[in-house]
Amino acid sequence: MKNLKLYTDAELFDLVKNGHSFAFSEIYNRYWEILFRHAYRLLKDKDLAKDIVQEVFVSLWDKIGELDLQFSINAYLYKSVRNKVLNLIEKDKVKNNYLESLAAFINSSEAITDYRLRERLLKEKIEKEIADLPPKMRQIFEMSRKQNLSHRQIAKELNLSDKTVKKQMSNAIKILRLKLGGFIVLSILLKLISI
Template identity: 35%
Template sequence: MKQIALSEFDDEELFFLIKTQQSRTAYAEIYHRYWDILWRFALRHQINPDEAQDTLQDVFTALWQNRAKIEIKTKLSSFLYRATLNQILKKVDRQKVIATYIQRLGDKMKEQGLLIEEQIYEKELQSNLEEALREMPKKMRQVFEASRFEELSHEEIAQKLNISKETVKSQIKNALKIVRKHVNSLLFNFL
């Protein structure tokens, strides 16, 4: 009696052998029959040939591992194309998720870095302002603090400290020169 070669079996007969008899030779026949066609199909959807190859490895591995559970209601070729496309879409979705996560992580790190940088800058600014205040004569510091921290008008400061409005303006002008000198050095250091 003549033995029939597996190449003469149709796809459904080969899959039946894979499913019921765990036939590795039938599996190899399907693998060789569809590898090139599916690889070109995957390559059209994935730029990287290595990714296309990985996709097909996943498809054929799943075919073998799940052979007992798989119910093919159409042609095996349609099933394999659909499985390949699903695998491609899964990888694309995973890559999008990873890209989104990396983008968000980068944004978060940048944001955290800026927050830390802002905190450092704020502390430096506070320190420089305190240094500028220590450098001012007592009366100038009182005028400046009343203007900037208590938010009093020039007239209110003049009344509170019993000095003229012109003296208040002059003291604030001179105090701002001292403050700018300290703040400008900070700005120069951070640039």
């Protein structure tokens, strides 16, 4: 068998379809870096870009038996990355629109008294979840959200790198979304039921 680097994409694809995982490894090695750069250029987030590319390759592996590529594997992979990025952006846009409309509703002067009570309970729940964050993460989160300091200012004050501060903020937001997601939905459902 000749060196895999000498195989065309079409030849590698046929080998993978016939169960040769070493050919899949070659496709992965050939395109991972290029696809990562493509995803990063669109998202400006290395972790998200890595996740997207990984998902594309997992999906390719899962669907390889069903695929009948009319275009090159290169075109298929690029299109898959682009579609996953667009789906992620759309999902974030919907989530942001939801949160903005929720914030507008909460700030509405028409909110009834019992809703204000639920709002206070939600704020208390948020404060409790923030207090439960690991100490350094909580400190960074509060400096950012309550003192309105930039990542650079926080990094300088705590003698940390900007990257560490950014990662801690990202982790804090992920944790809070996970812990508060159901509570926010429940709060809205209770409001709708009481109307």
